[in-house]
Amino acid sequence: SFDRIDRNWNAFFKSAARRTEDGYVVEISIPFKSLRFPNRVHQTWGLILRRQIPRKNEDLYWPARSRNISGLLIQAGKLIIDQNVEKGRNLELLPAVVASKADGDKFSPEIGANIKYGITSDLTADLALNPDFSQIEADIPQNDVNQRYPLYYPEKRPFFLEGKDIFETPLELLYTRKIVSPVWAAKLSGKIKKTSFGIMSALDDLPLGINIPEAPDFDGTLHYRSLNSVIRLRQDLFSESYLGVLAADKEMGLVGSSLFSDYNRLFGLDGQFKFFQSNRLGFQLVGSKSRVAGAETGLVPAAAFNFNHQSRHLNVSLDWFSIHPDFEAGLGFLRRKDIHSLNSRIGYTFLPQNEWIISITPSVSYRRVYDYSGQLTDVDVDYSLMINGWRQTFVFLNYSDAYEKYSGVGLKPREFRGSLFSAPLAWLSGRVMYSFGRSIYYSSEPYLGFRSSIESEINLRPLANLIFSWRFEDTNFYKDRGGDKIYRVTILSQRINFQLNKNFFLRLITDYNHYHQKIYLSGLFGWELNPGTVFYLGVEDNRKQLDGDRFISTGRYYFLKFSYWWRI
Numbered sequence: 001s002f003d004r005i006d007r008n009w010n011a012f013f014k015s016a017a018r019r020t021e022d023g024y025v026v027e028i029s030i031p032f033k034s035l036r037f038p039n040r041v042h043q044t045w046g047l048i049l050r051r052q053i054p055r056k057n058e059d060l061y062w063p064a065r066s067r068n069i070s071g072l073l074i075q076a077g078k079l080i081i082d083q084n085v086e087k088g089r090n091l092e093l094l095p096a097v098v099a100s101k102a103d104g105d106k107f108s109p110e111i112g113a114n115i116k117y118g119i120t121s122d123l124t125a126d127l128a129l130n131p132d133f134s135q136i137e138a139d140i141p142q143n144d145v146n147q148r149y150p151l152y153y154p155e156k157r158p159f160f161l162e163g164k165d166i167f168e169t170p171l172e173l174l175y176t177r178k179i180v181s182p183v184w185a186a187k188l189s190g191k192i193k194k195t196s197f198g199i200m201s202a203l204d205d206l207p208l209g210i211n212i213p214e215a216p217d218f219d220g221t222l223h224y225r226s227l228n229s230v231i232r233l234r235q236d237l238f239s240e241s242y243l244g245v246l247a248a249d250k251e252m253g254l255v256g257s258s259l260f261s262d263y264n265r266l267f268g269l270d271g272q273f274k275f276f277q278s279n280r281l282g283f284q285l286v287g288s289k290s291r292v293a294g295a296e297t298g299l300v301p302a303a304a305f306n307f308n309h310q311s312r313h314l315n316v317s318l319d320w321f322s323i324h325p326d327f328e329a330g331l332g333f334l335r336r337k338d339i340h341s342l343n344s345r346i347g348y349t350f351l352p353q354n355e356w357i358i359s360i361t362p363s364v365s366y367r368r369v370y371d372y373s374g375q376l377t378d379v380d381v382d383y384s385l386m387i388n389g390w391r392q393t394f395v396f397l398n399y400s401d402a403y404e405k406y407s408g409v410g411l412k413p414r415e416f417r418g419s420l421f422s423a424p425l426a427w428l429s430g431r432v433m434y435s436f437g438r439s440i441y442y443s444s445e446p447y448l449g450f451r452s453s454i455e456s457e458i459n460l461r462p463l464a465n466l467i468f469s470w471r472f473e474d475t476n477f478y479k480d481r482g483g484d485k486i487y488r489v490t491i492l493s494q495r496i497n498f499q500l501n502k503n504f505f506l507r508l509i510t511d512y513n514h515y516h517q518k519i520y521l522s523g524l525f526g527w528e529l530n531p532g533t534v535f536y537l538g539v540e541d542n543r544k545q546l547d548g549d550r551f552i553s554t555g556r557y558y559f560l561k562f563s564y565w566w567r568i
Contacts, residue, residue, distance in 0.1 A: 012031065012530055044081075045078070091116070093114075102557055103557075112130035126188075140471075152333060167200075169246055171304050209292075248329070262292045264328050270304075305319070306318065314349075315346070385398075392422060394419075416436060416437055420433075434455075465500070466496075487515065491514070503528055521542075524536060532563060536560060
């Protein structure tokens with residue numbers, strides 16, 4: 001989406017609901033202190049109301065939304081407040097106590113605090129001291145076997161989620177999961193007239209390394225610290241267009257020596273321009289400079305250009321990425337460097353909009369990649385078909401015909417993928433995906449084998465307050481079709497969430513990875529009065545599979561957390 005909608009908003013508000021003979025009634029009360037708005041007498045806010053009806057696969061909007069206009073926020077209605085709204089000085093204090101222990105040890109408590117201060121109605125300062133980013137949220141397991149690129153895990157920590165949209169740019173130069181264990185973190189964000197800005201800094205006690213050519217491999221057994229800072233400015237120009245700048249700095253060194261021994265610094269300019277309602281043109285130009293263990297790079301570039309046309313029926317996109325082999329984003333996420341990449345896609349949506357089929361979208365995409373020496377490294381042609389129909393049923397079919405050069409060897413993988421998602425009943429939803437075809441085995445001597453994979457997920461809600469989720473993934477790779485099996489990865493996951501009442505909940509997690517022969521068990525009991533006043537008590541058990549079906553524990557951990565939220 002181009003709308004930069006922050007879907008992680010979780011401020012304090014009150015709500016209540018009840019059923020009636022005609023349906024239901026919901027009342028929500030949001031204090032002005034929970035919102036950010038310009039500091040002026042007369043307020044004009046955008047307002048969009050959306051209602052989803054899953055059984056009809058239908059979304060209702062007020063005001064009506066047009067598919068011929070690219071963007072949602074530009075189609076908002078207006079909420080006009082013709083009186084002085086005073087937010088006041090909003091000071092929030094969130095002290096927390098966290099204690100954890102391994103089996104046989106004593107609990108070791110730690111004290112931390114989060115402080116939020118509304119300097120003005122549209123300018124907020126956040127400070128986290130010894131913040132708790134404990135085991136409250138668990139990542140969904142992913143297959144990490146025979147992957148060419150690093151896996152991407154979404155951010156779940158509240159401090160980094162708030163205002164995350166301000167720092168977003170075409171190239172992901174801020175991926176906060178790279179700030180692993182902050183000792184403290186501070187952020188100043190807001191909007192003054194047409195200028196949005198964000199300033200963030202954090203001291204990380206378990207940093208990841210800075211990767212540049214000719215530098216030694218990062219030794220994670222040594223104790224490093226890093227100071228990570230980001231500055232972002234974005235100036236609105238006219239309707240849904242902007243110019244912005246972003247600067248990021250990662251200073252790093254061993255504990256006991258200079259914190260500024262190694263560094264990665266970058267600065268970039270980006271923008272987006274919308275024209276003729278359905279068209280957008282965006283760009284980003286970035287330069288980075290790094291030093292690691294005495295090895296240095298010069299000022300090296302990265303760039304992104306994109307064009308998108310999105311209307312009721314036609315969707316066309318064209319993207320160009322160029323990333324120098326020495327370019328490093330120490331706080332960002334880049335799957336690949338040393339590329340000049342052209343990506344294009346065209347799709348057309350047919351809209352039967354009857355009881356069984358809502359839309360049918362065939363599309364074709366083309367990707368062509370060269371490295372900086374001018375050698376062709378990738379060609380990929382994808383043919384896809386998406387059918388959207390009855391009761392949130394989605395059918396997706398895809399055929400990919402590609403060329404990929406890896407470790408000096410040119411290979412031609414081909415793959416077919418089909419998936420189905422449906423929610424036929426209010427208490428049942430699920431998906432299944434199957435893929436097969438010629439696939440690459442990544443090694444110093446890569447070759448083309450045969451891979452098949454099946455994934456499925458079932459979500460069951462037997463009661464309004466009880467949810468079961470099961471996920472299964474099984475991937476098999478063969479030397480060739482019908483030949484010897486090289487590896488098999490089987491992942492099983494189970495999530496059980498039981499909401500005892502409005503404030504109390506119970507969560508149970510089981511994750512099993514057959515390839516690594518590991519099982520992860522987690523239980524969490526929680527009490528939540530509001531987004532800040534909480535009590536959690538949990539246990540984690542990690543087990544290793546031995547010969548046969550026997551498991552032994554490799555570590556059991558207990559933890560508890562209590563935090564209390566004050567708003568002054």
